[in-house]
Amino acid sequence: xxxxxxxxxxxxxxxxxxxxxxxxxxxxxxxxxxxxxxxxxxxxxxxxxxxxxxxxxxxxxxxxxxxxxxxxxxxxxxxxxxxxxxxxxxxxxxxxxxxxxxxxxxxxxxxxxxxxxxxxxxxxxxxxxxxxxxxxxxxxxxxxxxxxxxxxxxxxxxxxxxxxxxxxxxxxxxxxxxxxxxxxxxxxxxxxxxxxxxx
Numbered sequence: 001x002x003x004x005x006x007x008x009x010x011x012x013x014x015x016x017x018x019x020x021x022x023x024x025x026x027x028x029x030x031x032x033x034x035x036x037x038x039x040x041x042x043x044x045x046x047x048x049x050x051x052x053x054x055x056x057x058x059x060x061x062x063x064x065x066x067x068x069x070x071x072x073x074x075x076x077x078x079x080x081x082x083x084x085x086x087x088x089x090x091x092x093x094x095x096x097x098x099x100x101x102x103x104x105x106x107x108x109x110x111x112x113x114x115x116x117x118x119x120x121x122x123x124x125x126x127x128x129x130x131x132x133x134x135x136x137x138x139x140x141x142x143x144x145x146x147x148x149x150x151x152x153x154x155x156x157x158x159x160x161x162x163x164x165x166x167x168x169x170x171x172x173x174x175x176x177x178x179x180x181x182x183x184x185x186x187x188x189x190x191x192x193x194x195x196x197x198x199x
Contacts, residue, residue, distance in 0.1 A: 046196075049194065054084045105173050107169055109192055113163045119146070122184040136190065
């Protein structure tokens with residue numbers, strides 16, 4: 001598992017990148033790359049809700065893997081290589097070359113809700129130059145992904161966007177990760193900020 005100091009440093013950086021609900025209109029009125037819509041709806045005093053439970057992940061099958069075209073014929077990913085760590089989901093890729101886990105979503109996502117993904121990776125290295133791929137899926141749809149060059153310095157990957165469709169609670173949520181080398185990745189946040197205050 002990664003050292004607590006490194007995780008705390010990552011969390012501090014995440015907090016520095018964050019914003020209060022009242023600042024969402026200004027921050028997300030801008031557009032960004034990709035298909036996500038970043039036009040801000042009216043701000044509400046609401047609290048982000050966890051989309052998943054950190055300790056409820058289970059290995060996914062090839063049938064429920066939207067990225068099965070990247071899936072090797074044989075997967076060696078022991079349980080000891082991944083699991084909850086200081087509030088996040090940590091994966092050690094030296095022991096797990098292809099990682100895919102799933103669980104049902106805890107909350108409904110409605111159009112206009114703000115989805116946030118925050119992933120931290122330690123310094124990435126490998127014997128040969130390569131690329132890491134991390135993704136989040138809802139059902140069979142990849143809703144967020146990043147390709148990261150290896151070698152690469154430690155970094156926080158963060159994105160927020162407004163949902164353009166609905167997903168009911170219980171929708172299959174998937175995490176995908178693969179890269180070469182003895183590297184550590186941590187999914188720190190996967191949350192939903194409802195556009196309408198919860199009663």
